[in-house]
Amino acid sequence: xxxxxxxxxxxxxxxxxxxxxxxxxxxxxxxxxxxxxxxxxxxxxxxxxxxxxxxxxxxxxxxxxxxxxxxxxxxxxxxxxxxxxxxxxxxxxxxxxxxxxxxxxxxxxxxxxxxxxxxxxxxxxxxxxxxxxxxxxxxxxxxxxxxxxxxxxxxxxxxxxxxxxxxxxxxxxxxxxxxxxxxxxxxxxxxxxxxxxxxxxxxxxxxxxxxxxxxxxxxxxxxxxxxxxxxx
Amino acid sequence: xxxxxxxxxxxxxxxxxxxxxxxxxxxxxxxxxxxxxxxxxxxxxxxxxxxxxxxxxxxxxxxxxxxxxxxxxxxxxxxxxxxxxxxxxxxxxxxxxxxxxxxxxxxxxxxxxxxxxxxxxxxxxxxxxxxxxxxxxxxxxxxxxxxxxxxxxxxxxxxxxxxxxxxxxxxxxxxxxxxxxxxxxxxxxxxxxxxxxxxxxxxxxxxxxxxxxxxxxxxxxxxxxxxxxxxxxxxxxxxxxxxxxxxxxxxxxxxxxxxxxxxxxxxxxxxxxxxxxxxxxxxxxxxxxxxxxxxxxxxxxxxxxxxxxxxxxxxxxxxxxxxxxxxxxxxxxxxxxxxxxxxxxxxxxxxxxxxxxxxxxxxxxxx
Numbered sequence: 001x002x003x004x005x006x007x008x009x010x011x012x013x014x015x016x017x018x019x020x021x022x023x024x025x026x027x028x029x030x031x032x033x034x035x036x037x038x039x040x041x042x043x044x045x046x047x048x049x050x051x052x053x054x055x056x057x058x059x060x061x062x063x064x065x066x067x068x069x070x071x072x073x074x075x076x077x078x079x080x081x082x083x084x085x086x087x088x089x090x091x092x093x094x095x096x097x098x099x100x101x102x103x104x105x106x107x108x109x110x111x112x113x114x115x116x117x118x119x120x121x122x123x124x125x126x127x128x129x130x131x132x133x134x135x136x137x138x139x140x141x142x143x144x145x146x147x148x149x150x151x152x153x154x155x156x157x158x159x160x161x162x163x164x165x166x167x168x169x170x171x172x173x174x175x176x177x178x179x180x181x182x183x184x185x186x187x188x189x190x191x192x193x194x195x196x197x198x199x200x201x202x203x204x205x206x207x208x209x210x211x212x213x214x215x216x217x218x219x220x221x222x223x224x225x226x227x228x229x230x231x232x
Numbered sequence: 233x234x235x236x237x238x239x240x241x242x243x244x245x246x247x248x249x250x251x252x253x254x255x256x257x258x259x260x261x262x263x264x265x266x267x268x269x270x271x272x273x274x275x276x277x278x279x280x281x282x283x284x285x286x287x288x289x290x291x292x293x294x295x296x297x298x299x300x301x302x303x304x305x306x307x308x309x310x311x312x313x314x315x316x317x318x319x320x321x322x323x324x325x326x327x328x329x330x331x332x333x334x335x336x337x338x339x340x341x342x343x344x345x346x347x348x349x350x351x352x353x354x355x356x357x358x359x360x361x362x363x364x365x366x367x368x369x370x371x372x373x374x375x376x377x378x379x380x381x382x383x384x385x386x387x388x389x390x391x392x393x394x395x396x397x398x399x400x401x402x403x404x405x406x407x408x409x410x411x412x413x414x415x416x417x418x419x420x421x422x423x424x425x426x427x428x429x430x431x432x433x434x435x436x437x438x439x440x441x442x443x444x445x446x447x448x449x450x451x452x453x454x455x456x457x458x459x460x461x462x463x464x465x466x467x468x469x470x471x472x473x474x475x476x477x478x479x480x481x482x483x484x485x486x487x488x489x490x491x492x493x494x495x496x497x498x499x500x501x502x503x504x505x506x507x508x509x510x511x512x513x514x515x516x517x518x519x520x521x522x523x524x525x526x527x528x529x530x531x532x533x534x535x536x537x538x539x540x541x542x543x544x545x546x547x548x549x550x551x552x553x554x555x556x557x558x559x560x561x562x563x564x565x566x567x568x569x570x571x572x573x574x575x576x577x578x579x580x581x582x583x584x585x586x587x588x589x590x591x592x593x594x595x596x597x598x599x
Binding site: 105106107108109110112113115116118119120122123124127128131139140143144146147149150152153154155156167168170173189194195 | 271278438
């Protein structure tokens with residue numbers, strides 16, 4: 001019996017994840033050549049490392065193909081409907097911090113809150129004949145957030161990159177994106193709406209609820225959690 | 233759940249009933265252009281409908297209901313008065329925590345008759361009641377026309393009334409706006425600071441995006457007007473709350489509404505219509521002494537229904553959704569009419585039955 005642990009396959013997120021486990025004496029490492037996605041675990045038995053793109057880890061957890069996985073809390077909420085029925089947060093990991101925010105042009109001096117955005121959306125639609133466009137790749141999170149706050153007369157337009165540029169290019173009126181410092185937003189003459197972020201994201205260790213956890217699996221998980229000092 | 237073949241036979245039985253009562257049977261495409269539905273219901277519909285895509289057709293949705301295609305068909309070619317019946321599957325992406333069917337049958341009956349709207353209301357309700365009679369369901373009714381009339385009659389600015397009307401089907405947002413307009417909730421963050429500025433537009437901020445300086449200036453003027461406007465009186469808010477909190481039989485609610493109308497004359501016309509509808513229902517054999525009326529009925533689940541609204545419920549099975557629902561949706565035909573550039577309003581009332589639920593209930597009754 002082995003537990004499969006999904007971990008981001010490259011970049012800072014992978015390195016920080018390795019460091020985080022390493023601090024508790026569990027050594028994760030890549031093996032083979034630089035290009036080969038193979039990995040090893042030392043310091044605990046019966047745990048197998050699966051290197052995946054961070055964006056695919058929510059799906060693999062929900063399908064029960066991995067027992068645990070490290071990914072951004074934003075990605076789990078965005079990619080999984082009813083996410084808390086499919087995964088459990090075992091531990092926030094304290095890195096990969098980013099806020100999902102909604103930003104509007106700085107010149108919109110009359111818009112400071114979602115309440116203002118809603119009023120402006122109504123006037124914009126009446127004037128321009130179409131719903132105010134918000135560029136984002138976080139469709140589910142933003143739609144849920146705007147519904148909860150009673151914002152209407154907007155539309156989400158998909159933007160997979162360079163989202164902050166869409167307002168100047170007049171392909172959107174506002175943007176919803178992840179930011180850590182807000183630097184890119186300011187450089188593009190955008191400001192963040194007041195009232196707090198839509199979601200405060202960080203790298204998180206998740207456990208799948210969609211795996212048939214055997215007694216042996218649970219014993220390995222208990223051992224792992226003990227080493228990681230996770231209270232469950 | 234009953235199997236599909238049986239559901240289809242049950243649906244056909246209802247369809248035949250409506251056809252026997254003079255309805256023309258119509259069909260609707262399963263693939264509907266997404267744009268029309270998005271413009272009507274907003275981005276939220278994406279969470280509730282199945283969205284699909286074709287390189288030529290563009291974005292499409294599996295029909296979430298028959299109302300929109302039937303109205304469009306009527307607007308394109310229908311002569312009034314018209315009575316339509318239809319049956320088929322509708323598709324709803326369910327919130328995954330609710331575990332309900334995402335594909336089910338509906339049988340519906342819609343009446344387009346501008347000459348006699350109150351009679352049409354009563355006709356649709358009475359027909360559904362008749363065909364569902366053996367199931368002994370509880371009927372609940374409401375009338376969005378009362379709330380709409382009350383808001384239109386408030387002693388406040390047209391802008392505030394328009395804002396409240398726009399959110400009438402979003403009760404939480406409606407309440408937040410009402411509290412603010414009544415001076416019971418603080419202004420949104422930053423509002424006061426903005427209005428205190430001599431030159432709120434600022435000089436050095438680059439102008440980007442489609443929303444122009446003029447539009448921003450216009451809104452600042454509107455905000456100034458709003459800040460200067462007197463709050464909606466506590467008495468008016470209380471009367472609105474009374475309206476929304478009504479839960480009585482139709483016979484009793486009329487008396488109560490007459491009382492409210494003394495202080496809120498704007499609803500008098502709507503109360504008259506409610507009374508005439510009650511009489512029309514009684515003439516069709518509906519017992520209004522036991523017919524439930526709820527002031528808030530239809531507000532959360534029936535966007536664009538702006539008059540008489542109703543639903544039929546199996547009281548012993550609170551786990552089931554309503555077996556049938558319906559009402560008047562003139563607001564929807566108004567928006568659809570405007571979208572097509574026709575600028576016409578087509579008064580319409582209708583209702584739908586879910587045959588897999590009637591089967592489930594009769595199955596139980598037979599055991």
